[in-house]
Amino acid sequence: MTRQREGSPFAGLSTVALKEAADHMNSARIHLVMLLVILTAIGSVYAAIGQIKATIGEDQFLFLRLFTTAQQPLPSFVSFLGFLIPLVAIALGFDAINGEYSRRTLSRVLSQPIYRDALLTGKFLGGLIVIAICLLTLWLLVTGLGILSLGLPPGGEEIARGLAFLFASFVYAGVWLAVAMAFSTLVKSPATSALCALTLWLVFTVFWPMLTPLVAGAVAPVDLLDPMTAVHQIAVQQGLARISPNVLYGEATLALLNPATRSLGLLFPSQLSGALMGAPLPLSASLALVWPQIAGMIAALIVLFTIAYVSFQRQEIRA
Amino acid sequence: MSAAEAPVIEAGGLTKRYGRFTAVDGIDLAVNKGEVFGLLGPNGSGKTTTILLLLGLTEPSAGTIRVLGLDPLRKPLSVKRRVGYLPDQIGFYDHLSAEENLAYSARLAGLASAEANRRISDALARVRLSDVRGKRVATYSRGMRQRLGLAEVLAKGSEIAILDEPTSGLDPQSTQELLELIRELAADGVTIVLSSHLLAMMQSLCDRVALFSRGRIGLIGKVADLTADVLGGTHVVEVEADGIDLAAVLKDAPHIAAVTPLRAGRWRVDADADVRADIAHRTVQAGGALSGMTIRQSSLDEVYARFFEGEDHDQAA
Ligand SMILES: Nc1ncnc2c1ncn2[C@@H]1O[C@H](COP(=O)(O)OP(=O)(O)O)[C@@H](O)[C@H]1O
Ligand SMILES: [Mg+2]
Numbered sequence: 063m064t065r066q067r068e069g070s071p072f073a074g075l076s077t078v079a080l081k082e083a084a085d086h087m088n089s090a091r092i093h094l095v096m097l098l099v100i101l102t103a104i105g106s107v108y109a110a111i112g113q114i115k116a117t118i119g120e121d122q123f124l125f126l127r128l129f130t131t132a133q134q135p136l137p138s139f140v141s142f143l144g145f146l147i148p149l150v151a152i153a154l155g156f157d158a159i160n161g162e163y164s165r166r167t168l169s170r171v172l173s174q175p176i177y178r179d180a181l182l183t184g185k186f187l188g189g190l191i192v193i194a195i196c197l198l199t200l201w202l203l204v205t206g207l208g209i210l211s212l213g214l215p216p217g218g219e220e221i222a223r224g225l226a227f228l229f230a231s232f233v234y235a236g237v238w239l240a241v242a243m244a245f246s247t248l249v250k251s252p253a254t255s256a257l258c259a260l261t262l263w264l265v266f267t268v269f270w271p272m273l274t275p276l277v278a279g280a281v282a283p284v285d286l287l288d289p290m291t292a293v294h295q296i297a298v299q300q301g302l303a304r305i306s307p308n309v310l311y312g313e314a315t316l317a318l319l320n321p322a323t324r325s326l327g328l329l330f331p332s333q334l335s336g337a338l339m340g341a342p343l344p345l346s347a348s349l350a351l352v353w354p355q356i357a358g359m360i361a362a363l364i365v366l367f368t369i370a371y372v373s374f375q376r377q378e379i380r381a
Numbered sequence: 382m383s384a385a386e387a388p389v390i391e392a393g394g395l396t397k398r399y400g401r402f403t404a405v406d407g408i409d410l411a412v413n414k415g416e417v418f419g420l421l422g423p424n425g426s427g428k429t430t431t432i433l434l435l436l437g438l439t440e441p442s443a444g445t446i447r448v449l450g451l452d453p454l455r456k457p458l459s460v461k462r463r464v465g466y467l468p469d470q471i472g473f474y475d476h477l478s479a480e481e482n483l484a485y486s487a488r489l490a491g492l493a494s495a496e497a498n499r500r501i502s503d504a505l506a507r508v509r510l511s512d513v514r515g516k517r518v519a520t521y522s523r524g525m526r527q528r529l530g531l532a533e534v535l536a537k538g539s540e541i542a543i544l545d546e547p548t549s550g551l552d553p554q555s556t557q558e559l560l561e562l563i564r565e566l567a568a569d570g571v572t573i574v575l576s577s578h579l580l581a582m583m584q585s586l587c588d589r590v591a592l593f594s595r596g597r598i599g600l601i602g603k604v605a606d607l608t609a610d611v612l613g614g615t616h617v618v619e620v621e622a623d624g625i626d627l628a629a630v631l632k633d634a635p636h637i638a639a640v641t642p643l644r645a646g647r648w649r650v651d652a653d654a655d656v657r658a659d660i661a662h663r664t665v666q667a668g669g670a671l672s673g674m675t676i677r678q679s680s681l682d683e684v685y686a687r688f689f690e691g692e693d694h695d696q697a698a
Contacts, residue, residue, distance in 0.1 A: 068457065085476070171486070171489065174486055174490050175457075378439060
């Protein structure tokens with residue numbers, strides 16, 4: 063039976079989104095996570111600046127080095143982000159729906175003239191607003207630090223690449239927010255859904271890089287007589303690795319912030335013929351290179367959101 | 382039937398199954414405009430499920446519902462715009478103040494902020510929460526939360542207020558306060574549907590009641606009619622006397638529906654009027670020694686117990 067629904071499914075959407083964003087901005091939980099992110103960001107950029115100053119004048123994309131330079135023992139700013147963004151997103155979303163159940167506010171809110179769609183989407187948008195604000199602040203902070211310490215403004219292409227990087231980070235955060243929200247609808251208790259999301263985060267940041275070579279070795283063993291089997295194994299391993307949003311994000315940032323990156327997979331000599339090693343790619347070429355990664359993350363986000371949506375629509379309003 | 386007389390809530394053959402278990406089993410219901418209608422029955426008898434069905438918050442397995450002439454499944458927004466709901470075990474956003482909680486609901490309901498502010502102030506004043514309107518709801522007592530929930534219904538300006546177990550978990554004083562507020566709401570012409578497992582407490586408040594048992598409505602009607610039909614009377618007189626058989630003495634006395642011996646020298650008399658003088662007169666005339674007599678209104682609890690006699694009321698699902 064198809065039923066024509068009355069009115070807009072998004073009546074009340076902006077009300078929910080703004081309330082959620084305001085709640086997050088006032089919550090001690092988010093303050094704590096953001097403090098952690100900002101401190102590590104400043105630390106890693108500060109360390110990078112020391113390193114970069116030594117090479118001023120040798121590099122066309124000095125500003126982008128701020129994001130990618132690692133100074134022992136600190137990892138680079140982008141590695142930090144790859145690690146911490148999921149944490150921020152999980153903190154924003156892990157109790158989105160089951161929190162409404164446990165506070166017993168759900169039936170009261172849904173007795174107002176809105177659809178469930180508006181509540182779920184509004185919560186997702188509210189989280190995205192907060193993420194956008196945080197990432198933008200962070201990006202401006204790093205750029206400002208760079209201008210102050212390096213004494214020169216970023217070039218046009220550097221800004222464009224920086225913005226593309228900002229967008230990739232935003233999508234990456236969106237994926238983890240969708241993960242957290244999916245768990246918040248599938249699992250009844252907020253503590254359990256937080257644990258589930260954190261477990262997935264640990265798996266992808268720590269265990270996935272260790273697991274993929276093992277699994278690829280078992281699935282596609284290398285035959286010493288056939289060199290193509292080795293290529294096949296690497297392809298399998300890379301395919302597996304790319305299930306992890308962290309890998310997709312890592313690849314995207316690599317290509318965007320290192321203009322010299324020519325490929326995110328195996329490179330055959332034929333593809334390099336005529337190429338100047340180490341020469342930067344134009345921005346458009348880099349964007350074309352990372353597009354599959356970005357699209358993959360967006361697709362993951364949509365799938366995860368759909369899971370949350372379907373499960374929430376079918377739920378009884380009573381816990 | 383003219384439009385003014387049409388019931389504001391109508392349910393026919395309403396059924397809700399959870400897997401094999403039938404929580405609401407083919408109930409028929411009609412609530413008229415301006416009525417206070419009670420859904421009464423023990424825990425687990427299907428009252429909350431019925432309410433959720435009326436609001437379109439859960440889908441029926443079978444049956445039809447009309448609220449203000451609309452199907453809550455097809456026109457959920459119109460129905461929810463005009464019906465206020467006080468859920469059982471109501472929850473608020475604890476980190477927000479009372480005012481902020483109500484403002485959020487009002488924005489969801491699509492009220493303009495000036496209008497919303499006015500209504501919220503009025504509603505908070507009516508439930509006597511004006512002094513603490515800026516305090517976080519985390520600091521509120523159970524009774525205050527319940528009143529805040531009622532304020533939300535008031536601020537919404539609903540034509541129908543559906544209140545699920547409004548007094549459960551409240552101390553006697555908060556209960557009386559809340560019942561008083563509900564009476565005021567009814568006096569304003571709002572149609573009220575309320576559920577409770579405390580039958581006797583609700584009987585003075587409700588114009589009509591439906592008695593629920595295991596997902597079915599056993600009885601529906603005015604309290605006085607139900608007591609008269611089931612118990613045979615609206616009054617219960619307990620008589621203590623020696624030296625007579627009261628049942629024989631009162632055999633052809635008027636207004637008396639039943640005389641039940643409780644123990645030696647003690648009877649219960651069901652009657653549809655205050656028959657104490659007559660009982661005293663006949664007892665003394667028959668040579669008996671009257672040592673005590675009390676009268677009270679028949680309670681719905683007795684109606685319930687009598688009507689569903691012999692049924693197993695343990696309804697743990
Ligand atoms: N989501 C559910 N799944 C299965 N059974 C349920 C569900 N919700 C309620 N029930 C059962 O339906 C019955 C009626 O519940 P309810 O309407 O809440 O009763 P009441 O409000 O009269 O106490 C209960 O036995 C309850 O256990
Ligand atoms: Mg109930």
